[in-house]
Amino acid sequence: MIDFIILMGTVVCFSAILALALNFQWGLGGMVNFGLAGFYALGAYSCALLMLKGGFNTFFATLGAMGIVALVCGLVALVTLRVTEEDYFAIVTLGVGEMLRLVALNEDWLTKGALGLTGIPRPLGELIPAPVYLYFMLALSLVLVAACVWVLGRLSRSPFGRVVRAVREDDVVAATLGKNVLWARVRIFAIGGALIGLAGSLHAFYFQYIDPTQFSTIVIAYAFMAVIAGGRGAHVGTVAGAAAVMLLLEGSRFAKELVPGLESDQLAAVRIIIIGIGLIMLLIYRPHGFMREYRLQVPLKDSLGQARSQPPKEAPT
Amino acid sequence: MLQTAFNGLVTGIIIALPSLAITLLFGVLKFPNFAVGAMMTVAAYMVYAVNVQLGWPLLPATAAVAVAFGLLCIAIDHVTFRPLRDRGGITLMVASLGLGFVLENVARFAYGNAARSFAIELARPFRFFDIRMNREQMTAMVVATLAMGLMYVLLTRMPVGRAMRAVADNPSLALVRGIDSASIIRWTWFITGVLLAVGGVLIGMDRALEPPMGTSYVIAVFSAAILGGLGSPLGAFVGALLIGLVSELATLVIPPNYRIGIPLCVIALVLIFRPQGIFGQMYIRR
């Protein structure tokens, strides 16, 4: 049982990194990435292929994957954001994500198509004996999650972060202030892409076998749920949100024992229905999730040490 | 080659109705509805229930379900989108994504995964010059064109339609003029429901009925609407035909299993060169 918890913990970690990426792109940057599943596949396949065909070790393959996804995301942002309509951006990313998945499925000279890539090496897989490896993997994943949260936190608080938020709130004003809106958005999307590449690499290391079926569109729903539950823009909250979503998902498998009378395929449909309804309800009732962006947590006393009478109004989403 | 072009027209006709629905919704409600595919799936299954399980012929079944589904869409809007109305297009879009998952799996819950078909006779084709066409395709063309015609009349001649266009153009001004936006929204959803129900039936006639059937059209539908200009009904129709044509003709040069990339390329090209599409108007959204 403990082993299972450790393994699930690792899955939570790379799902959390994926959610952090979406949080950065959408929560902070206001850019909806519906192609998340496709970029995730790109990250996993890049890492795996760099190792299997390129002979790189796990460290450089991960960096390579991060770079590749960041580059592709940056390009997509660059091409699409000539028009700033966020709605179009979503459909373009959806399309790109689909194309990436199709390439993974069809170009079997490269990706072995539907058969998938097996025997993917793991970081330090040779050095650490099998029984303790899962502890190492969990520790490594936790460290990486913490590192991502730290980096993103620093970015959010930095001048770049302020530009990002300004662009999200009102890009016309930001432009009039002389900020290069397009370039800021490209960078946001690319940084998010790097994180997606990292998550994909971890995914490849964990399962040691990747194939197109692992990157289906439902991944997007889970990521959005994690981000919304945790609070758009709040990094730690996103991680908690990812943990909650994953646990609910895996936990609902256990709950099956408690719900007789339904066929297995109906039960599976019900789980996804609950996820969808959960997503909608979160949007309606808890749009800020359970934690907030740091800047909205205002101290109860102002700078003169006097108590405020009321919390100030929140900014609109 | 002519045959391929004709096939493209057929494909285009099938996506014309959902493209129209998307463009209407976007015009009035200002968000892209990613549940459009799943909505068509649910409507198609409802028609299946009436057609196959209750035994009604397809035409009355479709008519009955179209009305019922229109009402259902109003209900869905009331529950899902109305509470989010003032949150902006992105939130509504994400909600529509969730809604899509729910609807597709409701269909799966009720009918399982096996592919099904409506209870209609499949027809052998007849030849018109060198092109094979059949009765179903002709029916689809007639139905879609009729729907377009009706929509045109609705939007230009009838008060409801004009009110919809007013709300789409400038909601505050429409309010000042006494147009009840809540009622207009209900009408929009009702019409959307009818369009999607008929669209779903056309898809179900074209290929197997199964839970993921509608979702596979989402990209093409959006591409058609964007190409034609989001908010322009005529644009949706023309855009759909063009997307269908280009997709099928492209298979003469690219491998067919990548033809989903065509709508995507079209979107990219439109956004780069003429973001308002063919018939749309540039507008600043503030």
Added chain:
Amino acid sequence: MKGFSRRRMLKTIGAAVAAPIGAPFLNLAHAQGSTIPIGVALPMTGNAGAYGPDMGEAAKRTVEMINKAGGILGGRKLELIIEDSESSASVAANLSQKFINVHRCQALVGYWGTPEGMSSRPIAIQNKVVLMVSSAANAITEGNTEGYVWRFQMKATDWGIVISRATEQSLGFKSVGVMGLQNAFVLPIMRVFEERMKALGRTVVESLVYNPEQPSYRAEVQRVFGKKPDAVFCFGLLPDFVSIMREVYRGGFDSKVVALSIAADSEGKFVNAVGADVAEGIRHFQPMPDVSAPGYKRFLKLMGAPADRVYLFPPNTHDQIAIAALAMEKAKSPMAVDWSKQIIPVGNGPGEAVDDVIGALEMVRSGRNVNFQGAGSTCDFTPNGDQIGRGMGQWIIKGGKSVFVEYAKP
């Protein structure tokens, strides 16, 4: 947002964690040590979702039957944990981990799709647990499986061999078109088939691969059937085949169609979906149980199905459980590290041929050797886990019903 503090959030997360983690302890605490858990991963959703439910039903009835007759290993009952693999490799991998680590299963059965088998294979071997799959792709049993991976299906390349030989011997097509679904087991079949066609001097006018869940297959049908080959071999799954055949019929194409039974029959679902006219004349092949074998007839009775029903996959699930039970009984141990070595002895023999698992269990208990003949096949294995002696059936659809033509082996 007042009042919803971090503390409350942490409490909620804590509750969300505790509930699912606690549940198995509540459920299984009393069961530890008395029942023998078997993990069953089947596709109930996803693109193979049509095939899972029947396999699950077969597993349930088999276990019920064994338990009613007293279970195994001194009265211990078998307990099934059936989960949806969602036709996905990562879900299946997580399920396998859950079966092994939480439910303490020593047998993992079901595993219809190749990705599910491929991702679970290293997990099973690492944990010394037996994995029984029903998938065709050769890669699953390649390499060193240490005796833990067992295939209850015919290898993909063998399918191609049988189909091409049937074509050569009885079907006489001079020109063929080939279309296949982008899927792990289809591609090896297509490749072998095409090679052999070319070697036999037939023309392959067009060969293409298509994606699952496409909005339409018009272009593919146009491309292949438009070249008017004598026959088109279509290797796909039910949903895409339904769409394709509708397109073929409406396009008025004349080529004969040959397909796989999981698409063209699927226990009658195909004819239901397209109607007898469209289905007329389609031939289909599938590795199938020998329907004349007593083991299969017994299985039909177990499922309560009519005598002419052809089940393609559920008999494999029945056999997986039967072999596992027999091997455990023979090894006198529920641990896979012991009974995995007994799979070949109970399946291949030497011993008395028996097709009834209850009778076989009694024989094993009394120390006699058995050679179990299953519902899906004779359950004879090679040392690296492939099943031998399986054959493919060939049918042709006439008047809305599949009419059996012949049964052939590779």
